[in-house]
Amino acid sequence: MTQHHPTEEYLLHHAAGALPEGQALLVAAHLTFCPECRETVRQAEALGGAFLEEDAANPVDVVAALARFPFDLPPEAPQVAPAAAPISDIPLPLQPYMGARLSGIRWRTFWPGMQTVRIHTKSDPAADVSLLRLASGKGMPIHTHGGDELTIVLHGSYTDETGQYSVGDVATADPTLTHRPIADAGGHCVCFTVIEAPLKFASPWARLAERFLFR
């Protein structure tokens, strides 16, 4: 069971269909693990349904629209589980972006003990979406954020000043937070991260590495 959740604001905007692609992916990945947040999203969707219900003043020529309605189209078959779903620890919504296996990822070393790879979102190519891999016991350089940062753990766990984060947990960092995530002992930690504005690293060496490798 997940312990750390996206803030309600992200869940509501996901329900409203208003999240940019990278954040929507991260929330969809969390919902895979979290019945509690799925319930919040369902409640927000019910609110959308209630507003839809009230929004009646938009006359449509129903007779004309029904006259050309394609009643002959066959039903779309209910989706069934693939016969042999591939064994993967990557949530399905993320797989089109990063494949089904973490072992297939071509990492670039960013900092000793830390590797990264940029994820390209189709609708928003400039979005800062990436995967991070921290070696066991290794941390990210200390940093703050120019904007909100959302992180979900996909493998292993890490700990920072705000607590411990395991698979499915989401961390939200805003510009007021300065933190140093460190992968827990016992294995590496992989996270999927979406940043609204670039990180600000405290160390000039980290800033240099960021310029050459993170883009």
Next chain:
Amino acid sequence: MTGKPITADEDAAAVRARLTVLLRAVGERRDRVAFTEIFTHFAPRVRGYLGRLGATPIEAEEIAQDVMVTVWRRAELFDPAQASASTWIFTIARNRRIDAIRRQRRPDFDPNDPIFVPDPEPAPDAALQTATRENRLHAALKDLSDDQRALLQQAFFAGKSHSEIAAATKLPLGTVKSRLRLAFVRLRKALEGDV
């Protein structure tokens, strides 16, 4: 004085119950008469929703037609234990719009995912509970102040970000956030039956 709003709510609840029955009829036996009524009720609403999100009249008409075709073809998947007819159709309209803008599917969880963590077992009378909850939601929505309703509608229906709402209403961002939060907490309590 007290009689009228209750009657209005009861009428609205009866309409919702009827729409659920009609949508089930479409799903179970592709009932064209039932679908005609569903179409007449929802096509204008879906079009209004799309217009609110900034679609041009032509786009709104195209996407709305596409939404109604999806309703016709997928009605078999409609589950009254999960959502009312209007909520189910809202989610289809929301997804279709994103598909149309981004030319790709809206990211969402997949219950068939091997690592999916399932919901707790649904109650045997889940469909009735869902209908009751949504009726309570509608009543609670009517009880909100006009300002609160307008904020909620901007955020959760028109898809505006909190900063966009703050700019449009000239309210401080923190005020927008806290008012929205308060309004949603009230509605959640109604949904969960705490009021």
